[in-house]
Amino acid sequence: MAPTRHDLESCARGDAALTRAFTLLGKRWNGLLLGSLGSGPAGFRELSRAIGGVSDSVLSDRLAELCKAGLITRRVDEGPPVTVSYELTEGGRALIPALHQISRWAEEHLPAT
């Protein structure tokens, strides 16, 4: 069946911007990753430890994804030793207040452990 205009455009439900946001945030780890980078730049291993439970392969994917979305940057510090650090861009930093709000919400409304 062909979708009708009404199906496609629909109502208040289905906020396009929120949909875009959750294309990123709705993927496992991305929110925590950004939250973690909110307290300053960090390296790959540092993020891995901070978040805990994410596999290296997925972490690598996620960081690349967030780079491509323009929310973080990858900076290589030619050493030696060579070190890599990830940092929020302006766009990424702009999300931090919302993450803090979510954190506060979780403290109030989600059972601890």
Place this chain on the structure above:
Amino acid sequence: MAPTRHDLESCARGDAALTRAFTLLGKRWNGLLLGSLGSGPAGFRELSRAIGGVSDSVLSDRLAELCKAGLITRRVDEGPPVTVSYELTEGGRALIPALHQISRWAEEHLPAT
């Protein structure tokens, strides 16, 4: 260099509340689902259409999950015809402002389409 206690226990990185929040929000569809319910109660099919792309089986799972987390309630209206509607609880409603903030952020910082 040996890691210090401070390194291991850390700082702002690894916010427990944010981690709890993203156990829910970091799953595909949950954020959009809550956002959609933010504009009022809705039935299963209505949510399915509003969100678009979610399969029935996953939608069913997600709704059950959000019920168990206490963010939404499932109300059956014995008809006939029987209708089911999902609605935000107080805890769920408390998240809506954060979702609006995220939506506004996406409008500013995420490329449209």
Place this chain on the structure above:
DNA sequence: GTACTTACTTCTAAAATCAAAGCAGCATCT
């Protein structure tokens, strides 16, 4: 009766994720 709706559940196949191992470059300990 035929067609279509809602609210699901069940099935299977495809996609995402995990866990472990490997690799290259550098530092540190003995």
Place this chain on the structure above:
DNA sequence: AGATGCTGCTTTGATTTTAGAAGTAAGTAC
């Protein structure tokens, strides 16, 4: 000079999650 351990990844299966289609039960519309 090794041996060991760190970082920042990539590659390799195995496991988990999700999608997509179909099926069920009950009701409405014609």
